[in-house]
Structures are given as C-alpha cells and as structure tokens.
C-alpha cells in the first residue's frame with residue numbers, strides 16, 4: 001500500500017509539475033498582450049458558463065456534431081468521479097467516494113455517461129471519416145485523431161477496471177445498477193482470483209497513466225481548448241456583438257512608444273485576443289459561415305486564428321526568454337508575414353464567425369486591430385478606401401457630397417430641422433439615406449410614415465455627420481473618435497433623448513458605441529417603431545401589396561443586435577405580402593457584402609458577396625427582397641441588376657408606405673410589386 005501510494009504521488013507530482021510548468025508558460029505568453037477590461041457583468045458571465053459551457057447551447061445548434069461534443073463533454077464531467085475513485089483505489093483497493101461512493105445511482109450514471117463518451121467518439125469518427133465536412137479544411141486532423149484515440153483508451157481502461165473489479169467482488173455499488181460494466185465483467189469471471197486482481201491493477205494503472213498523460217499532452221497540443229474554452233467564454237464581451245472594443249489612444253503613451261495603434265505584432269493583441277488563440281477547437285464552424293471564405297476570398301476566420309496561434313508559439317518563447325535576460329526580441333509584423341493583407345481587407349465584420357464559434361472567439365476585434373495598425377500606423381489600405389477616408393475627413397460623409405445638401409432628400413416633405421431643443425424623436429437619417437438616390441427613398445418613406453402616425457420628430461440636416469461606423473470598421477479609430485465626439489456634442493446640445501435610425505450601422509454605433517463618448521440615448525431602429533405604430537393602429541396598412549417577399553436580415557440589425565422579428569412582423573401585417581425565408585436567415589443570415597467598410601472597396605477576388613446573396617434570394621422564387629438597411633438595399637439591388645432579375649429590393653418602410661391609402665405620394669410607385677418567378 002505504501003509503495004502504491006509512493007508511485008501515485010510520484011506520478012501526480014510528475015504530471016502536475018509538467019502541467020503547471022506548461023500552464024505557467026501559456027499564461028505568461030497571454031500576459032505579453034495588451035490588457036483589456038473584461039471585469040463586471042458577473043451574472044451574464046455565469047449564465048453563459050451554464051448555458052454555453054455546461055449546457056453546450058451553441059454546439060447543439062447543429063444536432064449531430066453538437067450531440068457528439070455534448071456526449072464527450074458531459075461524459076468527462078461525470079468521469080471526474082471515476083477518476084477520483086481510481087486515484088483512491090490506487091492506494092486502497094476498497095476505496096469509495098465519501099457520501100455518494102456506494103449509491104446505486106452513481107454507478108448507473110457513471111456507466112451511462114462513459115458509454116455516452118463512446119457513442120460520441122463513434123459519431124466523431126463518422127463525421128470525420130464518412131461525412132468529411134469542408135469546415136475541417138486546414139485543421140490539424142492528425143492531432144484531433146490522437147486526442148480522440150486517447151479519450152477512447154481512457155474510457156476502455158475505465159470499463160476494463162470497473163468490469164474487473166465487479167468480477168473480483170470489489171464493486172462499490174449494486175451490480176444491477178451498472179449494466180454495462182456488469183455485462184463486461186463476464187470477460188473476467190471465469191478467471192481465478194489472482195488474475196482478476198491482476199487485471200484490476202493493470203487497468204487501474206493504465207487508466208491513471210492515460211488520464212495524467214492526457215492532461216499533460218493537452219497543454220502541449222494544438223487542442224488546448226479543452227483547458228481554455230470555459231475561461232474564454234467567461235471572459236467574452238458581454239456587450240452587443242456589434243460593439244468593437246475601443247482603442248483608447250493615449251498620446252503620451254504613443255509618443256513614449258509604449259502604446260501601438262492596433263496590432264502590428266503578436267504582442268499588440270489584447271489578452272483576450274491571445275487567449276482566443278488557445279481556445280480555438282479548429283472546428284471550422286466560423287469558416288463554414290464566413291461569406292468571404294464562401295465566395296472564394298482568402299479569409300477564413302479559423303485559419304486566421306490558427307496562423308496567429310502558430311506565430312504566438314513561434315515568437316512567444318523567444319520574447320519571454322529575451323525579457324528574462326533583460327533584452328528584447330525583434331518580432332515580425334503580423335501583416336504580411338503571418339496574415340496576408342487580402343485576408344485583413346476581405347472581412348465584412350458581419351459577425352457570422354462569432355455567432356457560430358462555440359468558444360466565443362472574437363474574430364472581428366482581432367481583424368479590426370490588424371486594420372487599425374495598417375491604417376493608422378502605416379497608412380496602408382486598398383487604394384479606393386482612400387477616397388472614403390478623405391471624404392469622411394473633408395465632408396464628414398463617405399459620398400463626399402457637401403453637408404449643405406444633407407437634407408435635400410426631404411424636399412417637399414416638410415420635415416423639420418432641429419432648431420433649439422429636439423422634439424420627442426430625432427430621426428437620424430444617416431449618410432446613405434441622405435446622399436444615395438436609392439436609399440433616399442427609404443428616408444422619404446420613413447418620414448412620411450412618421451408624419452402619418454403623428455410622431456413628433458425632426459432631423460439634424462447639415463449638422464448630422466457620419467456616425468463613424470465605416471471609419472471605425474476600416475480601422476481609423478482617430479477619425480471615428482472625432483466624428484463620434486462631434487455628433488455626441490450636437491445631440492447633447494439639442495437635448496436629444498430618443499433617436500430613430502433606419503440604418504443598422506448608425507443604429508449600432510449610436511446605441512452601442514456612443515455611450516463610451518458620452519452619448520446615451522434610447523436608440524430604436526425604424527422597424528421597431530413601425531411595428532409599434534402598426535400594432536397600436538396608428539398606421540393601418542389596408543392597400544394590397546401583392547408579392548412573395550424574402551426578407552434579408554442585415555447583419556448589424558440581426559446578428560449584431562438580435563432584432564429579427566419587428567421587420568417580419570410589419571411585413572406580415574401588410575395585406576397581400578406573402579413571406580418566404582431564404583435558406584440562410586435570422587442568426588444565420590448571410591451578409592450583403594457592404595459591412596466593415598467593404599461598401600467602399602472593390603471586390604476583386606472570388607464571387608461578389610451580393611451576387612451570392614441574390615442567387616440565394618432568387619432560389620426562393622421571391623419577387624421582392626425586403627431589407628431594413630440602406631447598405632443592403634444598394635448591394636442587393638446591384639446584385640439583382642447583375643443577374644438581370646426583375647426582383648425588386650425594398651426597405652420594410654417602403655413596403656409599408658405602399659400599403660397606406662394615400663393616392664398622392666403612393667401613385668408614383670405601383671402597389672403591385674411583381675410576382676414570384
């Protein structure tokens with residue numbers, strides 16, 4: 001007994017030492033990054049641990065792979081009890097857990113969940129060997145097999161141990177409650193007691209060696225996620241997904257060289273962005289959902305994370321060594337040495353990757369940090385984006401049209417400008433709705449609907465500057481900050497409290513990002529207000545608008561701010577509108593290609609994203625595509641024209657406007673929007 005205890009202590013010390021050493025190294029590498037505040041919001045964080053980690057909520061959105069993972073994960077939680085039992089039995093063969101060790105239910109739960117792990121492994125093998133989904137392209141598959149193999153041997157030795165113990169008369173619980181282990185015990189019942197005991201010890205030490213070896217191996221493998229994903233989920237941002245982590249620019253720190261503008265090198269990433277690299281399971285769900293990857297661009301959010309992780313492992317040890325020795329280590333630039341420049345610019349910041357990622361990796365923050373350095377640190381960006389930045393700096397809108405023309409869209413509508421104190425609502429029109437001819441029609445429809453419902457509102461007109469969304473998403477945090485501060489000053493001076501925005505990009509920026517700059521307003525999207533107005537009877541759509549309509553979820557309204565129902569609800573109340581869903585809709589809606597300032601960049605590689613989306617819309621047979629975003633309207637309209645389709649792209653407000661009985665303005669637009677193809 002003493003000898004066995006000594007061996008066990010030796011094994012635990014060795015494995016524990018190696019494990020702690022590796023964890024210490026990994027921890028120090030994360031600490032090389034920039035600090036980021038992820039404190040606070042404890043209830044949300046704990047709830048996420050419950051639903052996402054313990055409940056496997058995100059994974060179970062896809063049934064088969066979700067079930068596979070859940071069976072293995074839940075199985076391992078229960079197997080913690082069998083591991084504790086095995087540790088105790090290594091010293092005293094009769095050991096049982098205190099309090100619950102002899103409970104029949106424990107034996108049953110352990111049997112069932114251990115078998116569940118085997119079922120999970122079988123599903124994993126089926127997925128990887130038979131289904132072979134495209135999402136695994138680029139993942140470390142050999143290592144994944146090694147880990148699955150280790151898990152298999154851990155469970156096999158566990159069942160061997162339990163069966164041999166039952167045969168040897170050492171069962172702690174009633175054998176009637178351990179049907180699988182009892183069934184397997186017949187493999188040993190014909191043997192003599194000496195052999196039975198031999199197998200008890202053989203399986204026990206094999207099991208413990210595998211468990212401890214697995215623990216150590218995890219720290220050195222690319223599949224670190226088993227150790228880090230729960231922490232990563234806990235530290236994930238609790239703000240709406242569309243909110244970027246601000247870059248607090250400190251001029252003194254910049255001059256002293258202690259702060260960098262975004263991520264030039266691996267150590268410029270934040271602690272959370274570096275932890276993300278450990279947490280990636282290489283499952284490829286993000287890659288599968290990425291509109292850039294799916295249209296032939298070089299950007300795969302999974303490969304981006306894997307490449308950055310490889311760089312961290314390549315550079316991290318040298319940096320730490322140099323720091324220990326009081327020196328410095330020359331790290332290479334991430335772009336283009338680790339990440340290709342085309343990868344960085346291909347992102348539409350649609351958030352599909354983050355929506356899918358089971359371990360809450362924040363790809364968009366990382367990509368924007370890479371952009372920030374390129375734009376602010378080196379003035380490097382696609383040539384055509386230069387016009388965007390110049391126009392924003394000089395004219396405060398991406399179109400480069402004089403601000404004095406900002407309210408021209410409202411000509412003849414008698415829309416009031418804010419003069420002194422704002423009325424109940426400030427209608428934030430946005431640059432597209434002010435300057436793009438197609439989007440101006442949305443602004444007019446919204447204004448008319450508000451007037452018809454008697455909603456008191458006014459616009460800022462020439463005093464409204466770009467919200468700063470494209471500046472921030474392209475990486476120019478300075479410019480964003482300037483625009484945000486200017487707008488906040490204007491809005492606060494007018495005493496604005498409620499804002500209606502018809503552009504989801506403005507909506508997201510004003511609602512989620514302006515509070516950092518002192519702008520705290522109740523910001524609603526026009527479809528939310530229209531839903532209220534129709535429900536309360538202040539707007540009564542009575543004219544028939546006959547069409548089959550497919551509603552396209554704008555990323556910054558849907559995924560980024562979880563507003564899916566109001567637009568659909570308004571449309572459902574318009575007589576004659578029959579709705580059909582596109583294959584990718586709601587949380588899984590596909591981007592139109594305009595977000596992340598992509599609206600102002602050429603799409604030179606692969607298929608155009610808006611063409612892909614319009615192909616999908618056309619596959620539904622819809623005669624109308626409904627949108628709730630001026631960017632989506634412009635992009636999808638271009639896509640429809642490229643296809644030569646007669647499909648009409650209309651904002652929800654335009655559809656509702658047509659359904660109101662008002663011969664004067666409505667006569668310009670026919671009520672019958674077209675038929676299904």
Ligand code: SF4
Pocket residue numbers: 286289290291292293299300301346347348349350351352353354363364
């Ligand atoms: S935000 Fe969208 S485009 Fe960018 S990497 Fe994620 S899925 Fe791809």
Ligand code: SF4
Pocket residue numbers: 279280281282283284285286287301302305353356357358359360361
């Ligand atoms: S980033 Fe998330 S979704 Fe993408 S491969 Fe890694 S774990 Fe999977």
